[in-house]
Amino acid sequence: xxxxxxxxxxxxxxxxxxxxxxxxxxxxxxxxxxxxxxxxxxxxxxxxxxxxxxxxxxxxxxxxxxxxxxxxxxxxxxxxxxxxxxxxxxxxxxxxxxxxxxxxxxxxxxxxxxxxxxxxxxxxxxxxxxxxxxxxxxxxxxxxxxxxxxxxxxxxxxxxxxxxxxxxxxxxxxxxxxxxxxxxxxxxxxxxxxxxxxxxxxxxxxxxxxxxxxxxxxxxxxxxxxxxxxxxxxxxxxxxxxxxxxxxxxxxxxxxxxxxxxxxxxxxxxxxxxxxxxxxxxxxxxxxxxxxxxxxxxxxxxxxxxxxxxxxxxxxxxxxxxxxxxxxxxxxxxxxxxxxxxxxxxxxxxxxxxxxxxxxxxxxxxxxxxxxxxxxxxxxxxxxxxxxxxxxxxxxxxxxxxxxxxxxxxxxxxxxxxxxxxxxxxxxxxxxxxxxxxxxxxxxxxxxxxxxxxxxxxxxxxxxxxxxxxxxxxxxxxxxxxxxxxxxxxxxxxxxxxxxxxxxxxxxxxxxxxxxxxxxxxxxxxxxxxxxxxxxxxxxxxxxxxxxxxxxxxxxxxxxxxxxxxxxxxxxxxxxxxxxxx
Numbered sequence: 155x156x157x158x159x160x161x162x163x164x165x166x167x168x169x170x171x172x173x174x175x176x177x178x179x180x181x182x183x184x185x186x187x188x189x190x191x192x193x194x195x196x197x198x199x200x201x202x203x204x205x206x207x208x209x210x211x212x213x214x215x216x217x218x219x220x221x222x223x224x225x226x227x228x229x230x231x232x233x234x235x236x237x238x239x240x241x242x243x244x245x246x247x248x249x250x251x252x253x254x255x256x257x258x259x260x261x262x263x264x265x266x267x268x269x270x271x272x273x274x275x276x277x278x279x280x281x282x283x284x285x286x287x288x289x290x291x292x293x294x295x296x297x298x299x300x301x302x303x304x305x306x307x308x309x310x311x312x313x314x315x316x317x318x319x320x321x322x323x324x325x326x327x328x329x330x331x332x333x334x335x336x337x338x339x340x341x342x343x344x345x346x347x348x349x350x351x352x353x354x355x356x357x358x359x360x361x362x363x364x365x366x367x368x369x370x371x372x373x374x375x376x377x378x379x380x381x382x383x384x385x386x387x388x389x390x391x392x393x394x395x396x397x398x399x400x401x402x403x404x405x406x407x408x409x410x411x412x413x414x415x416x417x418x419x420x421x422x423x424x425x426x427x428x429x430x431x432x433x434x435x436x437x438x439x440x441x442x443x444x445x446x447x448x449x450x451x452x453x454x455x456x457x458x459x460x461x462x463x464x465x466x467x468x469x470x471x472x473x474x475x476x477x478x479x480x481x482x483x484x485x486x487x488x489x490x491x492x493x494x495x496x497x498x499x500x501x502x503x504x505x506x507x508x509x510x511x512x513x514x515x516x517x518x519x520x521x522x523x524x525x526x527x528x529x530x531x532x533x534x535x536x537x538x539x540x541x542x543x544x545x546x547x548x549x550x551x552x553x554x555x556x557x558x559x560x561x562x563x564x565x566x567x568x569x570x571x572x573x574x575x576x577x578x579x580x581x582x583x584x585x586x587x588x589x590x591x592x593x594x595x596x597x598x599x600x601x602x603x604x605x606x607x608x609x610x611x612x613x614x615x616x617x618x619x620x621x622x623x624x625x626x627x628x629x630x631x632x633x634x635x636x637x638x639x640x641x642x643x644x645x646x647x648x649x650x651x652x653x654x655x656x657x658x659x660x661x662x663x664x665x666x667x668x669x670x671x672x673x674x675x676x677x678x679x680x681x682x683x684x685x686x687x688x689x690x691x692x693x694x695x696x697x698x699x700x701x702x703x704x705x706x707x708x709x710x711x712x713x714x715x716x717x718x719x720x721x722x723x724x725x726x727x728x729x730x731x732x733x734x735x736x
Contacts, residue, residue, distance in 0.1 A: 183249040185243065207259070223251075240476060245494040254329050288639070313403065320369070329352070376497050377504070382504060389427075389515035390484075392425045402414065409516060410533065411424065411516070421491070426486060429518075430481070449466055449470075450565075472488065532716045543733050548709075552591035552595035569731050574591070575733075579704050599729045604665060630726055649690055660673060662729065667713060668722055669693060673691060673697060
């Protein structure tokens with residue numbers, strides 16, 4: 155790699171002068187941060203292993219780390235090689251000097267004001283080498299392609315949208331701070347003159363046709379390499395610009411047309427198209443939020459005929475929008491790597507501006523030959539919890555007892571997948587957690603905690619979500635009470651002879667009369683592995699003590715006659731709840 159970049163740098167040295175003349179200096183932007191201190195820490199790490207590391211203020215309180223300066227072709231080579239070898243982030247991109255403000259690294263450097271010279275010939279190169287360092291080469295002023303009168307005439311033909319866009323581009327370049335109103339007053343004229351001066355043009359305060367094109371090229375440089383092209387999808391009835399340089403069409407799984415990543419940028423685009431009404435729109439809104447591509451954090455807005463969903467995860471940001479018109483729901487989703495906000499927002503804007511609804515809607519049967527999977531919705535992976543365990547209701551307010559394992563390191567906890575819950579108590583010593591639903595719930599049945607000591611070798615059963623919610627209802631697992639204490643004589647433990655699964659942990663353990671004699675504990679971790687048919691339960695006396703300490707009153711039941719299996723099943727289903735940690 156060192157030999158390759160030695161060659162690259164030699165090429166750069168001989169080509170930079172020509173690049174200045176053509177205003178084609180390019181950089182590879184690799185990171186940006188809102189903190190100067192953190193940017194300086196990161197830039198030192200890069201400078202320790204890479205050449206040509208520079209730091210520039212980007213405006214808006216952001217600071218960028220870039221490599222360069224290079225010619226455009228050399229920058230592309232640097233970008234490709236370093237990305238391929240993992241030296242720089244995958245979302246690094248080509249940038250231009252117009253994107254940068256003051257240089258802060260290396261200290262004292264100012265590579266934004268390199269002199270511009272004409273392409274050297276052997277004669278001029280030799281004479282230039284003899285010029286004393288104290289002499290400076292005057293800046294070459296680019297001749298105008300239009301007279302001021304012609305420039306004003308071409309400017310007058312601009313639409314309001316085009317005039318507004320011009321202000322946006324001037325604001326992006328750092329030369330305009332006024333309102334985006336499409337009116338070219340003193341502030342706009344001054345920003346045009348400043349941009350002309352910064353880019354080697356005559357400062358007239360009126361941009362010519364070619365100058366406006368040059369500004370637009372600078373503005374769109376962040377989109378270089380994305381391959382934005384208009385896609386007309388007659389199956390979905392949608393036309394829109396799609397970054398075909400990083401994604402390609404793969405398949406239809408109604409209501410989505412999938413465009414998946416083709417390279418090292420993990421992007422994804424979905425076209426949304428289905429026939430329906432407001433219920434369809436609202437149903438899609440709910441379903442989208444269960445998908446892995448829509449993280450829980452982010453803005454949500456649902457209106458009468460449209461919605462916008464933004465999901466912000468650690469690795470990516472997704473934006474989904476859809477609208478109901480004429481009995482058809484249409485929209486799109488963009489999934490883009492986190493930390494690349496300028497490109498993401500610019501790309502999103504291009505997609506929004508170019509979105510068009512065409513005749514027709516996606517056939518619900520399109521793509522039905524694809525493999526089906528319970529963990530997929532229309533080819534997209536459902537967001538799954540980190541962990542799911544069992545629990546049971548102990549009062550009619552929705553209070554739930556479960557294993558402490560179910561609530562460890564969770565950003566949120568749900569009951570039965572729908573109801574958010576808060577943690578009231580965690581008793582780590584006994585492995586017990588007590589939760590309460592944020593919603594008002596009315597359990598079909600609640601636990602009745604057994605009083606008295608159960609009989610050895612009596613029949614017991616545990617109710618739990620053995621497969622962590624894959625099945626829609628809890629299952630009963632039957633066994634025997636092997637001992638009324640733990641292996642080391644713990645009086646609060648009950649040893650059971652039954653083969654339980656991880657998802658059963660936290661579930662209620664019943665005696666044959668339907669009273670809850672304890673809560674099933676998770677399998678023990680450690681060097682000693684017990685037989686599969688050995689399980690343990692925390693007894694009802696300990697559960698009662700923990701609940702009473704929180705002011706939660708419980709219902710009790712003494713030993714009674716055996717319940718019929720169907721009655722025990724009905725009682726267990728009414729009180730057992732799936733506890734999920736997200």
